[in-house]
Amino acid sequence: MTDLTRLDAIMRRLRDPKTGCEWDSVQNFATIAPYTIEEAYEVADAIAREDMDALADELGDLQLQVVFHARMAEEEGHFTLDDVIERISDKMERRHPHIFGDAEDGGHHLWEEIKAAEREKDPDKSELAGVALALPALERAQKLQKRAARTGFDWPTIDGPRDKIAEELDEIDRAETDAEREEEVGDLLFAVVNLARFLKVDAEEALRKANRKFESRFRAIEKTPGFTDMSLDEQEALWVAEKGQRD
Template identity: 50%
Template sequence: MSNIETLLSIMARLRDPQSGCPWDIKQDFDSIAPYTIEEAFEVAEAIAQRDYPELKEELGDLLLQVVFHSQMAAEQGLFAFQDVVQTLNDKMVRRHPHVFGEASADDEQTVKANWEQIKQQERARKGRDHDSALDGVPAGLPALQRAAKLQKKAARVGFDWPDTAPVREQVDHELAELDEALQNGHKDAIEDEFGDVLFTLVNLSRHLKIDPEQALRRASAKFEKRFRIMEKESTNSLKTMDSGALEAAWQAAKKSLR
């Protein structure tokens, strides 16, 4: 028995109504979906940390999610794990005609253009007409990632700033509108304008060829390191320190990491 077959048999055993695990038996697509998303982020974290033993484990956890969903689908007569693999195999061959067919693609841009064209053809075959240039961006994506994908798709049809400078100016414009909303004190307006600031910063990151999700992860990791140093090096509890002492401790933590 192969490793995959063993994994599938383990999952089937866990879901067995008579002798399986009570927790696993209780789950459905909706309850497992958040775990699937969480495991994908843990894979990303292992990659960011360059922790390859951890990456191996997290990839296994992510594979388990695919097996879990496939087992539930098989129980309902929808599809099986082998169908998932076959569908993926067919898709990869179909979307790479420059590798598996007679098409040619000399650069990455051509590959991307061909990929999008093939995806449109697939949607048409499924009866999903191409209604918008923004089609195909899942609503469940993390907000920063979804904003970036929406902007990339809009840019493909020419709706984009010509270069970085006007995007940077737009950041200042959106910040000014946020300041105005703050002065007026309307919560909904403040949230709208704050969202516009974030959306424009994502646009700026795209023009700077920076992944906004990765940039924010790095900033969060940097903050976490500095804060932990503050906690470790401070003789008093942070809760008891005034703003001046906290600022001094923060600056000391920053220097220690340079």
């Protein structure tokens, strides 16, 4: 058995309050949500490392999260795993009428038009409705900016975010309290995301790559004997040398 039936049956046994797992049986949506987010990132990490064996494992872990949430929802009488699969199947067919329906043309513009029509049914009529709070901050900032831009609320040229970055740096220098500095650093990061958007750069992915690059270089130079006893200038020289070798 390789379909979701087996995994669903396993989760049902684990969740049994009398004979199930003492950990799995007491979890709830809130306690499992962080694991769901973590598994999604581990999928992305396996892809970035081009490790297909790890990707197969991580996709399984992510699938387990879907089954886990569906099982808890069924226990509370909200919906079932079949409902989840039916809803996403219906959505994919609805958003691809040029494939599954009578529409003659498709593409991303049609997808966005259909999503916009679906949002019309949402009681929250804001253009920002549906941008998930749990998204990573950089990614959420990017989505909020894109949504706002649809209404015309956007810089006319890239000079806008460039000038805003300089403005926020000045405001950080003028900040007098920790709270003010935190707020201004947040504004600076938001402005940097705006610049990335104008450059058609995914800010979240760019920072992930920068993190990986820093980690790789630092791991290399910290292996140098006596590294922690070196002066900052000596450590910086190692960094520059390592950067030169990898560039």
